[in-house]
Amino acid sequence: MTNLQTTQADELKIKGKKAKEAAAVVGGLPTSLKNEALKAISQGLLNQVPAILDANRADLEAxxxxGLSASLLDRLMLDDARIQAMADALIDLTDLADPVGQVLEEWERPNGLKLSTVRVPLGVVGxxxxxxxxxxxxxxxLCLKTGNAVILRGSSSAIHSNTALVNVIRESLGSAGFPEDAVQLIEDTSRETAARLFRMDDVLDVLIPRGSAKLIRTVVDNATVPVIETGAGNCHVYIDESAEKEMAIRISVNAKTQRPSVCNAAEKILIHQNWPYTAELIAALQWEGVVVHGDDNAVKLADGVLVATDQDWGLEYLDLEVAVKVVSSTEEAISHINAYGTRHSEAIVTASIPEASKFQLGVDAAAVYHNASTRFTDGFEFGFGAELGISTQKLHARGPMGLPALTSVKTLISGTGQCK
Incomplete structure (x- = not known):
């Protein structure tokens, strides 16, 4: 092992050990102390705005x-408003119920054993x-509120910002009498270190990737630690033949353009062949600066539409681009979405309740909308407070991952001397 490899392994080993030791402590701390820690971090962020912005400017310049794209630079950028929003979210989180210790079920067996299932922290979350x-x-x-320790590994593009933020977090935890080692940042952003992190079974209880489809696939394919998949969003809006014109256009434009760089933005629009306003919808998107790709039917119906390739239907553009396909039925829309979607968020615009029900039951996704934008798939919008991501898998958690998703369960059994 080279000196560089030794240094990389040492960072993981040292910080992993500290996180595991901290998890054993924070898992038993009262809600009141966890809330005080969150308030301290909130104030710490506001106190350190200039230093955080200086660090962020270094990342933006790099x-x-x-040559990072405009959408990636938007995701990377911090300003006064975004830091204030992060600080406010921490305060909002203190108002939410702490799921740790919540009794989910209680029962008694014929032999007198009393059992209860309660929520407990996961442990160390990567x-x-x-x-x-x-x-x-x-x-x-979110990890601190649920009594977990967390090991963070961001990308090299945000290393200065992440380091500044974690410094604030750890200093604030120390000032609140909370174990600062509950939050660890892996500063080595090399692929080799990431690959080692994927296999830290002796430290991590779960690994959660947030980012591109490529990142998520890499983690799923290579991790030995249990993984919760999140994020990739090839989301669709399907406009049924009975859809009201203005509603359909408004929802489509909002879902695509309100913030195109995020995972709940619409990437594809499917339109029933009998809906008569396709050209007007495409024109409305183009008016907002959206580059429109389309199948042969869409190309014939509107000017300025680029011919979509087979690759387009599976792409997550994360930009002012969209692909439009004309379909013959709700069944065809469902089949297309289930073939190309990422099980994130899908929407139907229709005046028909039976068609809406058919679509909502038939589409395989974490969130399925009727007459609303996909942009609502979010922990805040669902009333969960802050979220860790949108889980697109079916086991443990699905959809916006709020506080309960960062807990497991434990069964407590009380007896009076029973033996088998």
Whole structure:
């Protein structure tokens, strides 16, 4: 092993050990102390705005020099408003119920044994993510509120921002009398270190990737630690033949353009062949600066539509681009979505309750909308407070991952001397 490899392994080993030791402590701390820690972090962020922005500027300058896209730079960028939003979210989190210790079920057996299932922390949570420094604060906060320790591994593009934020978090935890080692940042952003993190079974209880489909696939394919898949969003809006014109256009434009760089933005629009306003919808998207790709029917119906390739249907553009396909029925829309979607968020716009029900039951996704934008798939919008990501798998958690998703369960059994 080279000196560099030794240094990489040492960082993981040292910080992993500290996180595991901290998890044993924070798992038993009262809600009141956890809330005080979150309030301290909130104030710490506001006190250190200039230092955080200086660090973020260094990342943005490096990102521009490296040719990062506008959407990635938007995800990377911090400003006064975004830091204030992070600080406010921490305060909002203190108002939410602490799931740890919640009794989910109680029962008694004929032999007199009394059993109860309660929520408990997961332990040490690993988060690997790209570009977005706000994830650093959100992930740490959610893990702390649920009595977990967290090991954060961001991307090289945000290393200065993440380091500044974690410094604030750890200093704030120390000032609140909370174990600061509950939050660890892996500063080595090499692929080799990431690969070692994937296999830290002796430390991590779960690994959660947030970022591109490529990142998530890499983690799922290579990790030996249990993984919760999140994030990739090839989301669709399907416009049924009975859809009201203005509603359909409004929802489609909002789902695509309100913030195109996020995972709940619409990437594809499917339109029933009998809906008569396809050209107007495409024109409305183009008016907002959206590059529209389309199948042969869409190309014939509107000007300026680029011919979609087979690759387009599976792409997550994360930009002002969309692909439009004309379909013959709700069944065809469902089949297309289930073939190309990422099980994130899908929407139907229709005046028909039977068609809406058919779509909502038939589409395989964590969130399925009727007459609403996909942009609502979010922990805050669902009333969960901050979220760790959108789980697109079916086991343990699905959809926006709020506080309960960061807990497991334990069965407590009380007897009076019973033996088998």
């Amino acid at each position: 990102g521009r020099a490296a 988060i690997i993510y790209e570009a977005r420094p706000n994830v650093t604060v959100d992930a740490a906060a």
